[in-house]
Amino acid sequence: MAYKARLKEFDDILNQDEINLKELRKLAFNGIPDDQGKRAICWKLLLNYLPPEKASWSAFLETKRELYKQFIDEMIVTPGSKEVDGDVEDHPLSINPDSEWQAFFKDNEVLLQIDKDVRRLCPDISFFQQPTEFPCSVVVNSMDVKRLHRRVERCVLKCANVERKGLGITKIALSLKKANEDYAPMDEGHEAHWEVVERILFLYAKLNPGQSYVQGMNEILGPIYYAFASDPDVEFREWAEADSFFCFTNLMSEIRDFFIKSLDEAECGINNMMSRMLVQLKNSDLDIWLRFQQLELRPQYYSFRWITLLLSQEFPLPDVLRIWDSLFSDEHRFDFLIYICCAMIVILRNQLLDGDFPSNLKLLQNFPPMDVQIILSRAVELSKQKF
Template identity: 25%
Template sequence: MDGKGSVCSGDVGSGGMGSASMLASVFARLARGEVEPGPLVDVAPATEQGAGTGVETGEKAVDVGEVGGARSAPSTRKTRSVRRQHWSVPMHPPGVVRVVPAALCPRPAAADSPQAADASQAADASQAADASQAADAPQVADTPQAVVAPQVPQVPQTDEGEVDSPRSSRPVKITLHELPPEALPSALLDMSKARNQKFDALLSAPIIDLEALRALAWSGVPAVLRPQVWALLLGYAPSRADRRVGVLARKRREYVDAANTLLEAPFGSVEDAIMTQIRKDLPRTEQSLAIFRAERIQSALERILFTWAVRNPASGYVQGMNDLAATLFVTFLVPQLAIAVNDPHHQTALLLQLEDLSELNEAQLALVEADSYWCFSKMLDSIHDNFIVNLPGIYRNLDKLERLLGAMNPRLASHLAESGISMMLFAFRWMTCFLVREFPLPLAVRLWDTYVAESAFNDFHVYVCGALLLHFVDDLLEASAEELIMFLQDLPTATWTETDIEELLSKAYVAHSLYASKVGP
């Protein structure tokens, strides 16, 4: 490891792990209390809100997750071997693998909010459609009969009793040896204040008015302020300014402590299964952004997802969680890049490239990782019904979308029904990924500004999906059954702009006002 010492037991190949070992040196010092982390754009979590996230009083734990389908793509990552343990989890088209670490992790107490998930077949139906849309469309119609039950796959043993795996059986450890800047450079703050005086007035208050912040964030949040705003609205950062930095430091240490404890513990077949499935999904993550193919980023996402899965045995890891975690990660990454290059224009479009990562030190990435983890944990807490066994939240939203479409446009609802196209066949991914895969990432992040601002964004999301269907109503009414499923699984949104998202949100708001009483909860 270039003289920097090993990151975990076993031999680690190249593949960019020198930087990962630096990341490891950093968070260890933080865990030992040798350094105090500065605020990440002044974001901090509230410790009393740890219930349901895997961290409670006297317990160090971590949560993070992400749900949704993932489109097939060949992995370009180099193979590494740690502890020479390998195995692979069979994919179940058109189903989703759920790996549950129940063998080693006790079920949470009743006070904990269970976050379990099965992940659904419609997500993988989209993978089948990507591979061969025309050929697979008839098979997709049978998706409701192909739901994959929760299971822990059997681990194939080699002659030597070892297990086969494409990469390391455990992620690298995390460390923090260099503090990031305390806040944004003054030039960036001045520009932000000049253009966003309302945000500045709210965020600089001794006690932030969260309802006023929700109302302002509904129409969009500046990228450099987005991590702070999202952390506040998700309940991760306390609204009191005098508590924010201290709480933030404490929460980051909790993540580091719990993650490194899990990485140092012996791995069993269940942990290997979780890691293998995560590593199958990560190469498919937001392929339009090169940074998600970088080893530093994939290692961070591995730790987030693996730690959350092991600490939440009721749900484990659900195939596709990578999409939601990656969306949060890049959101928290943008301000750190603006800090590193002292250039506010890096915050505008989320068009991050591989060369941008060279501007970021390991401490900045480590803080992005910890804060992304906690915000994702809070997000899952608010929508946990979507991911528990039997997916009641997902099916409830699909039923609601069907009722909503019948009220908004009975003709389109009838056309879909007569063509044999149920909501399950295309909207399951919409519900699990919150449209991350239906829009370019910058637009999905803008959409999430409104979702985070909505106190019940899982409910509002259904109306956004209804407005999205009506946007394409003319195309859909003219399409055959095969054309319908192909169109709905690959919406032509690549050329959409933020103006289109604003219009979609406005229509969803109107639909909610008009039809909420008819559609019901």
């Protein structure tokens, strides 16, 4: 009965002519039911994609989805196809800075990394290897536009998500979730979900040349796309790609500073977030803080990945979705993320107090499986402590 009552609370909010975002945040903070499309629609509101006025949704979504189509048409191109009086204007050896071939080769450097990353996205579930119901027809059925994965020559690259030098260790975020094999592309006329994610990330990189693509962005986009592409409402599911692109863009506008090395020391940068977490840990459990100081176990060694990737690599996807319900509902994003990180440490208190540097580092970098609600409940407790 409690579950049905909770569904009704969401319905009462979502059926209003104008969504009360304050009430939605309060309700969604404790978790959004994942059936009937509740999570997908709530995330679109919480990520400031959908406007609160429901009457404007139809026209708004039509405009955004048409814009996304334009991005595909204009930015995923096959160069060298322009001709004037029978002569090809552009060619692969052209040194013209406006040459489409020059852009093509430069794009492929970024695409190589994107392709490698998306082929190993969430290997603990089969979703991203499966075909989408709604492949992009202009891509899979057009002779003028090449599928992105075909542009990439396969090569071996070291796999380290959000690798960052200058924090005291060479590799701080080796991905522990490994796929046995790279995901295979679909046959002509079809495409897998990972291919859709690849296209979204490629377009994002093209539209944000100052930042482009950084390893780990695939881990931010993956859960959003999964939630939208799993929407029970077929009308919303059909547009999961476009909606995911804009929600991902909005979220990245909030956390992009975590991915920019030149801003590490800035107030909005990753080092400040890790410092805040350490202060909170000191306030929450002085004994653990002192033990970490004694061992010189710095937050860069374990929490860099936690914070930058919003814990998306520390837990199974269903748990990540639940955690993100709370993170997206946090009006002061991302304060609650700090409390979750501290809760994760405090819950392992006894082991961490007894452990040495190697064992503690291994424990924190391989957080043990547990009910995520235990962690979230402890995080709420820590957020209410007075110091």
